[in-house]
Amino acid sequence: MEDDNKRHREKMRKIKAARDRMMATKTDKKGLIIVHTGPGKGKSSSGFGMVMRCIAHGMPCAVVQFIKGNWKTGEADFLRDRFSDECTFVISGEGFTWETQDRERDIAAAQAGWAKAKDLIRNPEITFVLLDEINIALRYGYLDIDEVVEFLLTEKPAMTHVVLTGRNAKPELIEAADLVTEMTLVKHPFRDGIKAQAGVEF
Amino acid sequence: MEDDNKRHREKMRKIKAARDRMMATKTDKKGLIIVHTGPGKGKSSSGFGMVMRCIAHGMPCAVVQFIKGNWKTGEADFLRDRFSDECTFVISGEGFTWETQDRERDIAAAQAGWAKAKDLIRNPEITFVLLDEINIALRYGYLDIDEVVEFLLTEKPAMTHVVLTGRNAKPELIEAADLVTEMTLVKHPFRDGIKAQAGVEF
Numbered sequence: 001m002e003d004d005n006k007r008h009r010e011k012m013r014k015i016k017a018a019r020d021r022m023m024a025t026k027t028d029k030k031g032l033i034i035v036h037t038g039p040g041k042g043k044s045s046s047g048f049g050m051v052m053r054c055i056a057h058g059m060p061c062a063v064v065q066f067i068k069g070n071w072k073t074g075e076a077d078f079l080r081d082r083f084s085d086e087c088t089f090v091i092s093g094e095g096f097t098w099e100t101q102d103r104e105r106d107i108a109a110a111q112a113g114w115a116k117a118k119d120l121i122r123n124p125e126i127t128f129v130l131l132d133e134i135n136i137a138l139r140y141g142y143l144d145i146d147e148v149v150e151f152l153l154t155e156k157p158a159m160t161h162v163v164l165t166g167r168n169a170k171p172e173l174i175e176a177a178d179l180v181t182e183m184t185l186v187k188h189p190f191r192d193g194i195k196a197q198a199g200v201e202f
Numbered sequence: 203m204e205d206d207n208k209r210h211r212e213k214m215r216k217i218k219a220a221r222d223r224m225m226a227t228k229t230d231k232k233g234l235i236i237v238h239t240g241p242g243k244g245k246s247s248s249g250f251g252m253v254m255r256c257i258a259h260g261m262p263c264a265v266v267q268f269i270k271g272n273w274k275t276g277e278a279d280f281l282r283d284r285f286s287d288e289c290t291f292v293i294s295g296e297g298f299t300w301e302t303q304d305r306e307r308d309i310a311a312a313q314a315g316w317a318k319a320k321d322l323i324r325n326p327e328i329t330f331v332l333l334d335e336i337n338i339a340l341r342y343g344y345l346d347i348d349e350v351v352e353f354l355l356t357e358k359p360a361m362t363h364v365v366l367t368g369r370n371a372k373p374e375l376i377e378a379a380d381l382v383t384e385m386t387l388v389k390h391p392f393r394d395g396i397k398a399q400a401g402v403e404f
Contacts, residue, residue: 008305028396036244040383041236045251046244052254053247053276054401056283061401074255103210128401161402178396180389181242186382194230194380199256199263199330200363 031127031160032178033152037135037169040183041201047130047163048075054128055086061128062088062120066113066137066166073202088126090116093137110142121156128161135166138173145170152176233329233362234380235354239337239371242385243403249332249365250277256330257288263330264290264322268315268339268368275404290328292318295339312344323358330363337368340375347372354378 036043047063054061063079079087092113093106114137121129137143149172156162164173174180196202238245249265256263265281281289294315295308316339323331339345351374358364366375376382398404 005305012305023397025395029399030391030396032391032396032399032402034243034402035388038386040385041381042238042244042248042251042383042385045255046248047251048254049244049247049250049277050401052250052280053404056276056280057400059401074258075251078254078258103207103214161399174388177389178391179243179402180387181244182386182388183242183244184240184384184386186237186376186384187379189232189234189380193227194232194234195225197231197234197363198259199252199261200234200236200381202255 029159030178031156031158031162033156033176034161034163035135035169035173035177035180036163036165036183037167037174037180038182038184039167040185041188042183043165043167044075044132046181047132047165050128050163051079051087051130055083058086059128060086060088060126061130062090062123062126063130063132064090064092064113064117064120064134065132066110067093067133074198075202088120090120092116106140107142110137113137114143114148118151118155121151121160121162124157127157127159128163130163131165133166134164135169135173137166138170139166139168145172149173149176231361232380233358233360233364235358235378236363236365236381236383237337237371237375237379238365238367238383238385239369239376240384240386241369242387243390244385245367245369246277246334248383249334249367252330252365253281253289253332257285261330262288262290262328263332264292264325264328265332265334266292266294266315266319266322266336267334268312269295269335276400277404290322292322294318308339308342309344312339315339316345316350320353320357323353323362323364326359329359329361330365332365333367335368336366337371337375339368340372341368341370347374351375351378 036046051061051063079089093109117131120126138145152162153176238248253263281291295311319333322328340347354364355378
């Protein structure tokens with residue numbers, strides 16, 4: 001047992017030294033383009049977890065929710081009812097596209113959301129913007145991927161973070177991003193007839 | 203253009219019909235064992251996003267943070283300062299294990315956190331419990347995986363959700379879980395010398 005502890009201490013000492021050396025090289029800060037994609041859970045909810053962190057740090061932030069318009073979600077209620085000073089919340093769209101079945105209305109909603117998103121990203125007071133489910137609008141061609149990428153690369157203020165979520169992120173966006181995470185589905189209770197539940201899914 | 207819209211409408215009608223049929227089979231509710239693992243970002247932050255949803259829905263919830271003890275995190279400040287009525291927040295541990303370099307102290311902290319976690323999970327008032335970074339404590343053997351899995355399968359109230367986060371989730375836990383997401387790292391700015399930043403990482 002004493003030997004175990006000694007070996008453990010020695011191993012941890014080496015890990016800490018290696019980590020400290022590595023961290024010493026990480027000295028820069030910059031506003032990041034962050035993408036959460038993939039079929040697994042956690043793409044939007046981790047975006048909202050970051051919004052919570054921003055509010056905690058006193059960083060003014062904003063959310064534009066594409067596509068999820070006619071859903072009643074916990075995160076929308078929470079931020080609009082309790083943190084409207086700290087977080088600007090915009091809903092653009094009227095539900096997933098197969099709900100509306102009206103392509104022109106969906107395009108108009110997505111474009112209106114993107115116009116608002118550009119204003120929020122350009123706003124120097126705001127340093128964190130979550131574009132929730134924008135990848136769906138990009139995938140269906142409701143927004144032009146080249147325009148979105150060009151805007152992010154040329155007009156996003158240097159210290160502003162922008163998080164873009166949704167399945168099937170376009171390759172052009174992944175190429176432009178600084179931080180990309182793919183949420184992979186390992187196991188899902190939908191397969192066993194379990195429906196979406198409050199707290200977990202919305 | 204009119205043809206495009208017509209084709210789109212027809213396609214969306216079929217997607218909606220298929221989705222409605224599929225959703226009609228998803229009628230059950232149950233408390234889920236949820237695991238967020240993998241090397242990518244979003245494991246903890248999506249857990250905190252779900253906590254935000256629970257607070258929004260008026261579902262009393264709890265967080266036990268393993269391992270991250272001596273970090274000052276936005277989520278801890280936010281929940282403890284503003285939502286202590288809605289969310290019980292317990293910190294167990296004194297930082298990642300390579301920071302303390304003291305195995306016995308780490309084991310004692312993890313065990314104390316687990317004892318508290320069991321009380322919170324058993325509490326019928328609480329229906330969502332986030333065990334943040336518990337996978338690290340399990341991986342280092344600070345907690346016994348068989349005991350944790352047995353407790354979740356036999357003592358967790360039927361309608362309570364428990365979320366377990368951290369890299370390298372044990373196979374036994376993945377086997378027992380209902381919903382497992384692996385966060386995969388596609389691209390990370392650490393490689394370019396960018397350090398952890400407020401809002402994004404903590």
